[in-house]
Structures are given as C-alpha cells and as structure tokens.
Amino acid sequence: MKKLHLIIVMSGMFLFSCGKTENKSTQPATGIVSDPLPSWNEDASKKAIIDFVTKTTQEGSVDFIPVADRIACFDNDGTLWSEQPLYFQFIFALDRVKALAPQHPEWKNTQPFKALLKGDMKTVMAGGEKALVQIVMTTHAGMTTEEFEKIVKDWMATSIHPKTGKHYNEMIFQPMIELLDYLRANGYKTFIVSGGGVDFMRPWVEQAYGIPPDQVVGSSGKLKYEVKEDGIPVLIKIPELNFIDDKEGKPAGIHQYIGKRPVFTAGNSDGDYEMLQWTSTATGYPRFGMIVHHTDSVREWKYDRGSHIGKLERGLDDASKYNWVIVDMKNEWKELH
Amino acid sequence: MKKLHLIIVMSGMFLFSCGKTENKSTQPATGIVSDPLPSWNEDASKKAIIDFVTKTTQEGSVDFIPVADRIACFDNDGTLWSEQPLYFQFIFALDRVKALAPQHPEWKNTQPFKALLKGDMKTVMAGGEKALVQIVMTTHAGMTTEEFEKIVKDWMATSIHPKTGKHYNEMIFQPMIELLDYLRANGYKTFIVSGGGVDFMRPWVEQAYGIPPDQVVGSSGKLKYEVKEDGIPVLIKIPELNFIDDKEGKPAGIHQYIGKRPVFTAGNSDGDYEMLQWTSTATGYPRFGMIVHHTDSVREWKYDRGSHIGKLERGLDDASKYNWVIVDMKNEWKELH
Numbered sequence: 001m002k003k004l005h006l007i008i009v010m011s012g013m014f015l016f017s018c019g020k021t022e023n024k025s026t027q028p029a030t031g032i033v034s035d036p037l038p039s040w041n042e043d044a045s046k047k048a049i050i051d052f053v054t055k056t057t058q059e060g061s062v063d064f065i066p067v068a069d070r071i072a073c074f075d076n077d078g079t080l081w082s083e084q085p086l087y088f089q090f091i092f093a094l095d096r097v098k099a100l101a102p103q104h105p106e107w108k109n110t111q112p113f114k115a116l117l118k119g120d121m122k123t124v125m126a127g128g129e130k131a132l133v134q135i136v137m138t139t140h141a142g143m144t145t146e147e148f149e150k151i152v153k154d155w156m157a158t159s160i161h162p163k164t165g166k167h168y169n170e171m172i173f174q175p176m177i178e179l180l181d182y183l184r185a186n187g188y189k190t191f192i193v194s195g196g197g198v199d200f201m202r203p204w205v206e207q208a209y210g211i212p213p214d215q216v217v218g219s220s221g222k223l224k225y226e227v228k229e230d231g232i233p234v235l236i237k238i239p240e241l242n243f244i245d246d247k248e249g250k251p252a253g254i255h256q257y258i259g260k261r262p263v264f265t266a267g268n269s270d271g272d273y274e275m276l277q278w279t280s281t282a283t284g285y286p287r288f289g290m291i292v293h294h295t296d297s298v299r300e301w302k303y304d305r306g307s308h309i310g311k312l313e314r315g316l317d318d319a320s321k322y323n324w325v326i327v328d329m330k331n332e333w334k335e336l337h
Numbered sequence: 338m339k340k341l342h343l344i345i346v347m348s349g350m351f352l353f354s355c356g357k358t359e360n361k362s363t364q365p366a367t368g369i370v371s372d373p374l375p376s377w378n379e380d381a382s383k384k385a386i387i388d389f390v391t392k393t394t395q396e397g398s399v400d401f402i403p404v405a406d407r408i409a410c411f412d413n414d415g416t417l418w419s420e421q422p423l424y425f426q427f428i429f430a431l432d433r434v435k436a437l438a439p440q441h442p443e444w445k446n447t448q449p450f451k452a453l454l455k456g457d458m459k460t461v462m463a464g465g466e467k468a469l470v471q472i473v474m475t476t477h478a479g480m481t482t483e484e485f486e487k488i489v490k491d492w493m494a495t496s497i498h499p500k501t502g503k504h505y506n507e508m509i510f511q512p513m514i515e516l517l518d519y520l521r522a523n524g525y526k527t528f529i530v531s532g533g534g535v536d537f538m539r540p541w542v543e544q545a546y547g548i549p550p551d552q553v554v555g556s557s558g559k560l561k562y563e564v565k566e567d568g569i570p571v572l573i574k575i576p577e578l579n580f581i582d583d584k585e586g587k588p589a590g591i592h593q594y595i596g597k598r599p600v601f602t603a604g605n606s607d608g609d610y611e612m613l614q615w616t617s618t619a620t621g622y623p624r625f626g627m628i629v630h631h632t633d634s635v636r637e638w639k640y641d642r643g644s645h646i647g648k649l650e651r652g653l654d655d656a657s658k659y660n661w662v663i664v665d666m667k668n669e670w671k672e673l674h
Contacts, residue, residue, distance in 0.1 A: 068543065068549060071551075145592055189549075189551070191551075198593070198596065202596045206405065212405060212597075213595065213596030213597050214408075214526070214528070214551070214552070214594065214595045214596055214597065215551070216596065220593055222589075223589040223592060223593070224589075225585035225588050225589055225611055225615075227614075231618070232618050233588065233611070233614055233615055233618055235588060235589060235592050242593070248562035251562050251570065251572060252559075252560040252561075252562055252572060255482055255560060255572050256535070256557055256560070256579070257551065257594060258550065258551045259535065259539045259550030259551055259553060260549075260550050260551065274562055274570070277564075277570055278562075278570055281568070281569050281570055
C-alpha cells in the first residue's frame with residue numbers, strides 16, 4: 001500500500017503542464033459559422049465532438065444540458081501538451097536541483113543528488129520512489145507560494161525541451177486549444193484535472209489554455225500560514241503531501257474542488273481511467289469521454305501499452321464498453337502545435 | 338496541539354450555511370442606474386463599498402483591477418446568513434442523529450447519543466470535542482456523496498429554525514445578496530470560503546447566492562472511490578478529516594482551491610481574521626476587507642467578544658490597523674432578509 005502510494009506520488013507530483021499559445025477563439029453562432037475545429041481532420045472524433053456539443057446545447061433537445069451543468073474536465077500531461085521523454089514537471093525538478101546545487105555542497109556526496117548532478121539518470125532512477133520523492137520535496141517546498149510561482153514562471157520562460165528545442169509552452173496541442181475554445185463558446189466551463197502539481201500549473205495555464213487558476217485541480221503539498229516579523233503573512237510550501245490528483249484521486253478531486261460531475265472528460269492515460277469512468281457512468285445527461293491516443297512517432301511520440309510515462313492499457317481495453325472516443329493523433333490532427 | 342486541532346475541527350465541521358432567496362440582480366450600467374444596494378442605508382459601509390468597486394473597475398484609474406484578478410471571498414456563517422444559537426450545520430447534525438436513532442439501538446446507552454436523544458444538551462456539550470467529533474463523523478460519513486447531497490436537500494426543504502420559525506434558507510442576509518450581485522455585475526468572481534462543510538453547502542448555495550459549487554471552499558472529509566458490483570462507481574464519504582477551512586486554514590484554502598489572492602474579503606468572526614489579513618496585506622492592487630458586526634438584538638442576534646459562536650475580538654481590535662470596514666448590522670442594514 002505504501003509502495004503504491006509512493007508510486008502515485010511520483011506519477012502525481014511529476015505530472016504537470018505548460019503553454020502560452022494565445023487563444024484563438026471560435027466564433028459562436030452569429031452570422032457565418034466558421035469551422036470551430038480547423039486543426040482536426042474530418043474524421044470520427046471531430047464528428048462525435050460536434051454532434052455532442054450540438055445536441056447538448058440545443059434547447060428543447062432531449063439531450064439538452066443546462067449551462068450550469070456543462071462541466072468539462074481535461075487531463076493536462078499528454079492530453080493538452082506533450083509528456084515525453086519525461087513529464088515536464090520532472091524536468092523542472094531536475095533543473096531546480098542543478099540550480100540549487102551551489103547552496104548544497106553536501107549533495108556532491110548524497111544520492112540521488114550526486115548522480116543527478118553528474119547526469120547519471122540510471123542511478124537516479126535506480127533509487128526508485130524514495131529518490132524521486134526526495135527530489136520533489138527538495139524542489140517544491142521550503143519557499144513561499146509567491147517565490148515558487150516566480151521560479152516556475154522564470155523556468156518556463158527560459159527552458160528548452162531537450163529533444164524538440166522548443167519552449168515547453170510551445171508544445172501544447174493546437175487541436176485541444178480549439179476544443180477548449182469551442183466548448184467554452186458553447187457555455188461549457190473548462191477545468192484541468194491533472195496529476196501535476198497545482199502550483200506548477202497555475203502560473204501559466206490561464207495564458208496557455210484560457211483556464212483561470214481556480215479551475216485547475218491538481219496534486220498539492222501542504223501549506224503553512226506564517227506572519228513574518230514585519231507583520232506580513234506568507235504561505236510556506238512545506239514538504240508534506242496534501243493531495244494526489246491521479247487515478248482514483250481524480251474523481252475525488254473533482255468532487256472536492258468542482259463539486260459537480262463532469263459531462264465531458266478528456267484524458268490520455270490510465271491515470272485518467274477513473275475520471276473517465278466517473279464521467280461516463282453518471283446518469284441524467286449524455287456524457288462524453290475522450291482519450292488522446294499518441295500514435296504519431298514523427299510529429300510527437302508513439303506510445304500506449306507498456307510506456308513508462310502515460311501508459312494507456314485499461315483505457316484502450318474498455319473504450320468500447322464506455323463509448324470513449326479514441327483520438328488518433330497521427331491521422332485525426334491536421335496540426336499539432 | 339491535538340486539542341487545538343479538535344477545537345478547529347468543531348468550529349470547522351459545524352460551521353456551514355444555507356439559503357434559497359432568488360437573486361435579485363442589480364442592473365449593470367445600461368440606461369438608468371438603480372441603487373445597487375437598496376437594503377443598505379446611506380452610511381459609511383455602503384459608501385466604502387461603492388467607492389471601492391467604482392475605482393477598481395474604472396479603466397485608466399490607478400486603482401483599476403483587471404477582471405481576471407477581481408476575486409471576492411465571503412465567509413458564510415454569520416456573514417451571508419445567521420449562525421445562532423448554533424451553527425446551522427450543527428443543528429443539521431443533531432437532527433440527523435435523531436433521524437438515524439432507530440437504526441442504532443445501541444445509542445440509547447452510548448454517550449453522547451444517549452444525552453442528545455433525551456434533549457440533554459448540557460451533557461452533550463460536557464462531552465467536549467470528542468462528543469462533537471463523534472456526532473459529526475456519524476452524520477457526515479458512511480454514505481455516498483450523492484446520498485449525502487439528497488439528505489442535505491431534504492433537510493433544508495423541511496427544517497425550521499427553533500427560534501425564528503423560518504426555514505434556514507430564509508435566514509440569509511438580503512444586503513449581502515445585493516452585495517454579491519453588485520460585485521458580479523462589476524466583473525468580480527464571488528467565492529464562499531467557509532469553515533462549514535463543503536458537501537453541506539454546495540447542494541443549496543447556487544440557488545441561494547448565485548455561487549456555483551466550484552466556487553465554494555469549505556471544510557471536508559476524505560473520500561473513497563469504489564466500484565460497486567454492478568460496475569457503477571461511487572464516492573464514499575469516510576470518517577476522516579481532509580481539510581479544515583478555518584482560521585489559518587482559510588488563506589491556505591484560498592491558495593489551494595482558488596489560486597489567487599482575493600482583493601475583496603468579507604467575514605464576521607475571528608475565524609476570518611487570517612483570511613482578511615491575507616487579503617489586506619497583499620500588494621499590487623487596492624484591497625477591501627469587511628466585517629459584518631452583529632449588533633442587532635431585535636432583528637437578529639447581538640454578539641461579538643466572548644460569544645461561544647462567531648467570536649469577534651481580534652477583528653475589532655485590528656480593524657483600524659488593516660482598514661477593515663465594520664458593518665453595523667443594526668444601523669446600516671435597512672432590511673435583513
């Protein structure tokens with residue numbers, strides 16, 4: 001159980017997300033209606049999305065959903081942006097260890113930091129969950145929430161993906177931005193429900209996805225309220241887990257933070273299975289479950305079963321049982337970014 | 338520390354709120370502008386509110402706040418509705434014990450249930466925190482989230498306040514409804530940040546205050562995701578604390594759930610002190626802190642220092658230091674409900 005918990009910690013704390021594409025708003029139905037999803041080919045997924053949105057927003061339709069209940073939840077890593085070869089939040093954590101190393105001479109002789117600083121990722125990974133938790137706690141706690149926000153923003157502005165050479169926030173998926181815009185133009189309230197750290201996501205998701213901080217659900221550490229000597233209060237991020245928003249944590253997170261059951265949910269890995277299941281088994285309204293399938297080894301990465309990041313197995317096995325729409329990234333997405 | 342924690346539990350779990358007044362929307366500035374706060378007398382608080390909203394929404398003003406940062410947080414018990422002679426959520430818990438008694442014959446011989454069922458509140462209270470926690474855990478856990486929602490809705494529809502004879506949701510403050518509407522009409526996003534249970538509030542606050550469930554922050558218990566034999570998943574409320582949204586928990590809750598620092602905050606007791614402090618010490622924008630002072634022994638209750646519910650002491654002492662606006666309920670509110 002403890003091991004499982006730590007594995008969840010790892011996948012939870014290291015998942016995260018980023019981007020800064022400007023929202024290209026779709027036009028609501030006034031005058032000429034343009035294609036709301038121009039980066040999507042005219043295939044099954046696009047048709048299913050448009051059919052669902054149309055029937056649920058048509059007053060008088062048996063499938064009509066009142067605006068207050070149009071809740072749409074999106075996973076982030078692998079769903080709204082890429083997640084290979086490592087969750088970007090993990091790369092952030094590794095970068096932070098390097099940046100903090102001068103203040104920690106003891107790391108030269110302490111694992112996993114020693115190995116990490118030498119670029120020996122094999123030894124880091126051999127340290128298993130313990131090593132990963134140490135890296136997360138060291139890099140995500142011990143500062144105020146405002147200091148951490150600045151660290152994330154600075155990193156996002158200056159860091160480059162090791163394979164693509166792009167800024168991380170240039171690796172968000174344009175088709176998904178269009179989908180978010182399309183849903184919002186039709187009265188849907190869009191939320192992120194990610195295993196990634198909420199404090200890692202919030203500094204940039206509003207600009208990237210048009211999703212405000214209070215509509216971002218994620219993993220988190222505990223906080224301590226402290227009034228400093230000058231009378232100014234701060235919130236200190238302390239090295240203690242608060243919530244892991246992954247797997248069965250996702251339906252729980254949706255209930256705790258959003259308080260309504262979604263009618264539209266998109267994910268890409270088995271970490272999203274329970275969230276999709278929680279959505280698709282609800283009664284009262286039609287529900288839409290969608291899985292982004294990473295099938296594009298040229299423009300992105302190709303992976304599903306057995307992948308060390310973003311493993312998709314149960315989702316594929318049970319897609320037909322729950323009527324989940326599988327989006328074939330390679331064939332259905334005209335443009336990726 | 339443990340004792341303190343339990344005291345917080347009590348104040349946290351028992352705080353809560355309710356109401357079902359229809360929103361009487363203020364008219365935004367189209368044509369003739371009507372008084373946005375008709376139930377407020379032309380006194381200092383009304384002037385301060387209107388001045389603040391005017392200057393923060395005027396483009397070009399040095400005090401202008403962009404819409405995305407217009408975050409307004411409201412305590413619930415004692416701020417948006419009454420809280421005497423006991424937090425209404427506590428009355429709910431007591432009612433639930435009575436309703437559940439037939440299924441628990443053992444309660445006839447077990448405290449605090451034995452005393453409670455006899456109406457002997459003195460003995461219940463003598464049981465201290467332990468008794469209160471037992472009552473909360475017994476009445477707020479052991480069912481699915483959906484079952485609990487129905488229980489709350491049914492209770493709200495049928496229960497009557499012991500002193501006023503009114504439904505609990507008829508005891509919300511009309512001046513505060515007007516304030517919420519006025520803020521929203523000016524681009525403010527309104528949140529509840531209450532020590533009350535989030536699962537107790539969400540079933541009715543949307544109708545009562547025009548605040549959707551995802552904009553309600555409150556105390557909560559943990560949840561367990563479980564797939565039943567028929568393949569249908571449920572979230573079970575388990576008797577374990579998740580988060581206490583009171584005192585220094587309020588700024589933490591605001592960060593965890595909302596992710597932005599409020600510019601407008603209203604409370605009524607020392608449980609709101611840190612939330613008000615967190616708001617008023619922030620830089621960058623003007624901030625508004627407001628305390629509803631219960632001064633009306635005829636139309637409501639008169640209490641502050643030394644009250645067993647809604648104690649207001651530090652808030653009064655430090656109001657001038659932080660420029661908090663004290664609303665004199667008796668003299669400043671034309672109508673209460």
